[in-house]
Amino acid sequence: xxxxxxxxxxxxxxxxxxxxxxxxxxxxxxxxxxxxxxxxxxxxxxxxxxxxxxxxxxxxxxxxxxxxxxxxxxxxxxxxxxxxxxxxxxxxxxxxxxxxxxxxxxxxxxxxxxxxxxxxxxxxxxxxxxxxxxxxxxxxxxxxxxxxxxxxxxxxxxxxxxxxxxxxxxxxxxxxxxxxxxxxxxxxxxxxxxxxxxxxxxxxxxxxxxxxxxxxxxxxxxxxxxxxxxxxxxxxxxxxxxxxxxxxxxxxxxxxxxxxxxxxxxxxxxxxxxxxxxxxxxxxxxxxxxxxxxxxxxxxxxxxxxxxxxxxxxxxxxxxxxxxxxxxxxxxxxxxxxxxxxxxxxxxxxxxxxxxxxxxxxxxxxxxxxxxxxxxxxxxxxxxxxxxxxxxxxxxxxxxxxxxxxxxxxxxxxxxxxxxxxxxxxxxxxxxxxxxxxxxxxxxxxxxxxxxxxxxxxxxxxxxxxxxxxxxxxxxxxxxxxxxxxxxxxxxxxxxxxxxxxxxxxxxxxxxxxxxxxxxxxxxxxxxxxxxxxxxxxxxxxxxxxxxxx
Ligand code: BGC
Ligand code: MG
Numbered sequence: 001x002x003x004x005x006x007x008x009x010x011x012x013x014x015x016x017x018x019x020x021x022x023x024x025x026x027x028x029x030x031x032x033x034x035x036x037x038x039x040x041x042x043x044x045x046x047x048x049x050x051x052x053x054x055x056x057x058x059x060x061x062x063x064x065x066x067x068x069x070x071x072x073x074x075x076x077x078x079x080x081x082x083x084x085x086x087x088x089x090x091x092x093x094x095x096x097x098x099x100x101x102x103x104x105x106x107x108x109x110x111x112x113x114x115x116x117x118x119x120x121x122x123x124x125x126x127x128x129x130x131x132x133x134x135x136x137x138x139x140x141x142x143x144x145x146x147x148x149x150x151x152x153x154x155x156x157x158x159x160x161x162x163x164x165x166x167x168x169x170x171x172x173x174x175x176x177x178x179x180x181x182x183x184x185x186x187x188x189x190x191x192x193x194x195x196x197x198x199x200x201x202x203x204x205x206x207x208x209x210x211x212x213x214x215x216x217x218x219x220x221x222x223x224x225x226x227x228x229x230x231x232x233x234x235x236x237x238x239x240x241x242x243x244x245x246x247x248x249x250x251x252x253x254x255x256x257x258x259x260x261x262x263x264x265x266x267x268x269x270x271x272x273x274x275x276x277x278x279x280x281x282x283x284x285x286x287x288x289x290x291x292x293x294x295x296x297x298x299x300x301x302x303x304x305x306x307x308x309x310x311x312x313x314x315x316x317x318x319x320x321x322x323x324x325x326x327x328x329x330x331x332x333x334x335x336x337x338x339x340x341x342x343x344x345x346x347x348x349x350x351x352x353x354x355x356x357x358x359x360x361x362x363x364x365x366x367x368x369x370x371x372x373x374x375x376x377x378x379x380x381x382x383x384x385x386x387x388x389x390x391x392x393x394x395x396x397x398x399x400x401x402x403x404x405x406x407x408x409x410x411x412x413x414x415x416x417x418x419x420x421x422x423x424x425x426x427x428x429x430x431x432x433x434x435x436x437x438x439x440x441x442x443x444x445x446x447x448x449x450x451x452x453x454x455x456x457x458x459x460x461x462x463x464x465x466x467x468x469x470x471x472x473x474x475x476x477x478x479x480x481x482x483x484x485x486x487x488x489x490x491x492x493x494x495x496x497x498x499x500x501x502x503x504x505x506x507x508x509x510x511x512x513x514x515x516x517x518x519x520x521x522x523x524x525x526x527x528x529x530x531x532x533x534x535x536x537x538x539x540x541x542x543x544x545x546x547x548x549x550x
Pocket of ligand 1: 075076176212213283344345
């Protein structure tokens with residue numbers, strides 16, 4: 001299946017490999033089905049490893065493939081140490097790791113530690129009574145005297161964050177679905193059990209983790225009410241604007257100070273293994289970057305945090321990027337962000353920001369030049385737009401709950417398209433769990449491989465460009481500035497200085513180059529060259545990339 005074979009060595013000597021890495025996110029249900037059941041699987045992933053390596057990325061992040069009732073498509077885990085049969089077996093996972101390592105790729109898996117499935121044996125035991133050894137493993141509370149839930153917390157997926165359990169005659173907390181009860185991290189036995197499952201995967205050879213909802217691990221011990229958030233401070237970055245979750249300031253239901261202690265324990269475990277790394281997903285509409293700073297500063301905390309800033313609905317412009325970096329410098333100076341434009345939770349950015357092909361390319365070039373690591377989502381390299389999924393085909397409970405004002409996450413989760421000839425785009429011989437988008441077929445990998453001007457090649461070039469200049473991978477930046485629609489910054493590392501400018505608009509723009517002697521680079525990315533008098537003419541959606549001559 002895999003024509004491209006690239007062998008770069010798998011290297012565990014560079015403990016810092018994650019800094020500036022490009023990580024390819026695989027949503028396993030939709031990547032490649034190998035057994036015709038219409039659902040992507042681990043063997044499918046291993047069959048496509050050569051393609052992934054050909055992009056030039058450093059690592060893969062595989063969304064959850066653990067045993068799960070699939071109420072939230074794997075983000076509801078019922079056994080942390082096994083593979084769901086629909087995705088394969090532990091032996092298949094070993095094949096994935098081996099294939100990845102053969103191609104020099106690191107493997108990061110997605111640990112969903114904040115909550116389990118309600119079918120997890122831990123929860124089954126916990127709910128069986130108030131005095132069993134696991135009775136305190138989840139967040140249980142008596143009702144208020146009037147029978148209502150203990151506080152006003154809301155679930156992101158709609159409705160109250162509390163579900164009544166008739167057996168215990170108590171409520172339990174669920175920040176997400178009713179079927180995703182939250183673990184009680186105040187209990188050390190819970191932490192120990194979680195760390196033991198983490199060790200299981202490290203021993204199996206994984207190189208790192210994406211940590212789901214890392215700032216939700218702890219809830220306030222006293223279960224205090226969250227205050228209301230004034231409308232002017234609401235921000236629909238995390239939840240769609242029609243979701244009342246945005247009406248609260250989540251002071252007590254997440255972001256608890258105790259989390260720092262657990263994250264240190266987590267990091268200490270990772271440090272026992274060579275070159276392991278993790279990226280924590282920090283979902284917070286108000287304090288995301290501040291938490292990123294807290295969680296990633298210094299060698300005792302997690303390596304990186306996955307930021308929501310560039311996943312926003314509002315189209316990214318130069319001012320916003322500059323603002324984000326200015327805030328990051330203020331609240332997370334020594335922290336390390338991981339950026340993404342698209343993932344399995346948001347509308348694909350080609351559609352979300354209504355981007356022309358030219359704009360998509362410039363954004364790709366830009367993200368590869370920013371300080372931070374990068375996660376790209378399967379199909380992003382093909383420039384895929386959001387798929388239109390009919391209500392009858394919807395799978396995501398979030399979308400079903402908020403339809404049609406918010407259509408959920410199925411439109412970014414439809415199967416990857418490998419070839420145009422097969423009606424399922426080469427994804428599956430069976431009936432796919434979500435329909436393959438017809439709009440996607442002519443953008444398949446095979447079609448783009450044969451078309452030199454396709455965006456897929458641009459992504460490869462942009463990644464290769466980043467890799468060529470250590471300043472882009474690991475360097476600092478000398479301030480990120482917006483001049484109208486043009487974003488400008490320098491990156492520096494060990495005597496190498498790069499200048500990067502991006503015209504994020506349809507209008508040509510004229511600028512001066514910074515002082516110094518510069519030679520333009522990155523012509524393969526369509527970059528502009530300044531005139532001999534150092535005037536920089538940037539066409540619409542054009543970059544200028546230059547290297548300082550010492
Ligand atoms: C994941 C979602 C998931 C949620 C609950 C996240 O942020 O990315 O897909 O529904 O956590 O686990
Ligand atoms: Mg399958």
